[in-house]
Amino acid sequence: MHGIPAELCFHMKTMKKTIGTIKILTVYILCGLISPLNAFSLRNCTVVTSQDDVQPKVLCYKMGFFKVPSYIPTNAMVFDISSNAFSQIKIGDFKDLSNLRYLNISNNKISWIEDGALDSLSNLTHLNLASNKLNRISNGLLYGLANLLELRLDVNDINNIEESAFINLQNLKVLNLTKNTLRRIERVMPVLAALRLEELYIGSNHFDVFNSYEISKKPLSLTRLDISNNPLTTFGLTENIFPTLNHLDLSNCGQNGSVVWNITEKSYFSSVKTLYFMDVHMSLQSVSAVLKIFKGTLNKIRLNRNVKFNMEPLLPNACSPMLRVLRLIGNGMTNLTEHMFKPCSNLTELDLGENEISHLSPTILRTFTQLKILLLQINKLTQITNTFQTLSTLEFVDLSINKIAKLDCNDFGNLTHLKVLYLYGNKISKISSCHFRDLKSLEVLKLGTNDLLRISDAFINGPHSLKKLQLSFNKLSVIETDTFRNLSQLNSLETQDNQISQIKPFAFRGLKNLRYLSLSSNKISAKTFRGSNVFSGMPNLQNLDLYSNSISFTENKLKNPPFAELKQLKIIAIHSQRRGIGNMPSNLLQGLSNLEMFSGGNMNLLHLNACTFQFSPKLWFLDLSKNALSDDNAIPAELFHPISMLTKLILSRTQLRSLNFLLDANLSRLSTLKAPGNEIDAVNKTLIQSFHNLKVLDLQKNTFTCDCNNAFFIDWAVKDNFTQVIYLNKYACSYPSTLRGMKLSDFNTESCIMNIDFICFLCSSIVVVITLLFAFSWQFLRLQVVYAYYLLLAYLYDSKKKHQQEFMYDAFISYNKQDEPWVVEKLIPELEGKQGWRLCLHHRDFEPGKPIMDNIIDGIYSSRKTICLITRNYLKSNWCSSEVQVASFRLFDEQKDVLILVFLEDIPSHQLSPYHRMRKLVKKQTYLRWPKDGEDSRVFWQKLRMALETKEVLCGL
Incomplete structure (x- = not known):
């Protein structure tokens, strides 16, 4: 070192280390803490706006709030604060929200609402207060809600409604008071002051007596009344207060014994067309008495789950020439007699689901001359032989979840008008070309969850009018050539959850109208696509599901791109390949010039070729979640250049350490960017400013650094009124360790801003202090100052020589x-x-x-x-x-x-x-x-x- 001692060399190098440390520490000293801020991020809430609606929807459900959050946009139309921990609502909680139409405060712990707290909501049309702890409705609680149309107060503890509580609700049409503790029917009277009320639900209120004179003596405008699940002993109707009632629900009513029915005039229920009379706790005589009251007027009746009654003697009291729909679900019925449905001959719909029926003969059903819908789901039928030979009017048959193992060629021979046939959930192992040949009008066929091994020629004879075919959850392994060639009207084909590993060339030929094809959850591999023409014959396909298969590639470019002929495809889902896709060939999407949505998550992708989307310029939705894209060049900026129309990008849990690869991506139309669950520690200012149309940004569960590198991002996230940073209040600091766990929004960004006045003051103070120190040192430490001067000369000499050596x-x-x-x-x-x-x-x-x-x-x-x-x-x-x-x-x-x-x-x-x-x-x-x-x-x-x-x-x- 040319005469400079080794000790001095060491101290000079140590000085450099110290200076570097001081620079780093200065950043943390200048960056402190301030109190939380609120603005467009709305803390834990989200704001949803559609392109056509400038009035936002504010969603704050399941956030653990103990009081109504403030700073809600004054133009909000929907406000959902359900499933929180409110115990009361006070005046001022909804200040300045006069534009609100829908308010949901259900599933809280509200026991008290201050009179006048809702007065500012003059335009509210829907209010949901269900599942709280309210015990009374006071006169002033609902006073300002003159435009309210629907009110839910179900699942509370309401036992008292004050006399004038509903007098101002002259536009109210729907009121739900189910599951409260009113106990006496006269306590319902105040709600009828809402003169336009059409639907009233008062089930599960412990009523044992219902007398019409206790609620009104004047005709009401009700069209729907639900008094189900009440332990009635008396039902009295002495005045015609329900002249417009159309629907009546008496399900699960009565006690184990007789119910006194005091109906002075049968005509009082002449307008009722629908009766729900399910699982009633009455004697056979009481049930018969009720059914006789409605006989001749009903259009639809539900007698479900009345297992203790034999339906055959009850049906003559329930059925009439007017009855069109009869539901007998879950009644434990086993054997149907030949004459039991004779009184119901004019039915158009019969539901016998969830019973124990194992056999149906044609003679049982021959009485029906107008039947269009027959539902026999969840029974024990083993065969269909000749069952429907007399029912030529049928349009919908549900035979799902039975024990049918075999179909005969003549099972559906007479059903020329049948449009929908459900056979899923049986044990059918084989279908042939004769089974559906006579179903000239069939549009929907569901054969899922059976034991089908092959379908090669099953549809060679049609049905030619079929539009939707479901073959999911079977044991198919191969789709043969021309399997569907005679189903030219088919627009939806579901073959997911089989064992398909081989698709022969032209397997889908003839499906010129197919819009949706699902091949997900099979055993499809890259080998399946090796041959050409695998997807030929579907010129109008728009949606293709290939997720959860075993597709993987090793080559960078395919000789025969599999989707080359799908020119109209708009949506493709290829995510969640079982062993990972390995490598995505640059021309995999060749031919998909109209592709709009691509789902490629959870494929163990390590990188993407810059040319991957060169063939899909219309792509606006891209999901690459749950891939291993941690390398710096895993996602090149050039990847996005061909897809300038991209508006939604999802990169959650992709091991990203930065979003800087988007700096040169030219995504000027991007409106939604979601990248939660990564290792992003800072957000670049230039990157944020390049997103001119970004409306939603989600960066939850990232490893943010709380320093001045994120000062711009924090201020922008809190204050920007165009972009919403989802759940900003949940973003936590990961570094430095002293601030780990602190909320990112709590970081003091003001300390990162240069204050000129303070700097001038600091500089002048430093000059004064240095002058004083120099004068003191010259006076008392003159020799040491001279020595330090020569040390400085030695340091400068060493620095000069170091750069030359x-x-x-x-x-x-x-x-x-x-x-x-x-x-x-x-x-x-x-x-x-x-x-x-x-x-x-x-x-x-x-x-x-x-x-x-x-x-x-x-x-x-x-x-x-x-x-x-x-x-x-x-x-x-x-x-x-x-x-x-x-x-x-x-x-x-x-x-x-x-x-x-x-x-x-x-x-x-x-x-x-x-x-x-x-x-x-x-x-x-x-x-x-x-x-x-x-x-x-x-x-x-x-x-x-x-x-x-x-x-x-x-x-x-």
């Missing part, structure tokens, strides 16, 4: 002692032996007797570059940590690329978290990886040589 070594090798065998056996022979570099190594080049720290500093500063060989042992070593510190401060000081990181082991990023300095370096420096056993190492040595020769480190294996 040539380095003694090409690279300083930083490694742990336990990794020395690799250095001796592999690194030295390659770099010094073959490539001719000069290396500085601990075991041979350190000066004996000299302090280790001096040797480290001299070795690093005497070498052009430093190579760190990183292993788990390296991370635990204190001396290695010192070497990394010295090398990183040299990097900080000289602003040159003098550091090369080489990972000899695979160390996941989360395992680097305890080693903050190394994690910061990995985040900012590209690095090399030593190849795994069995892999070629020549590329690694070539890239290491390039790193030593050039100024920029190349990203490696």
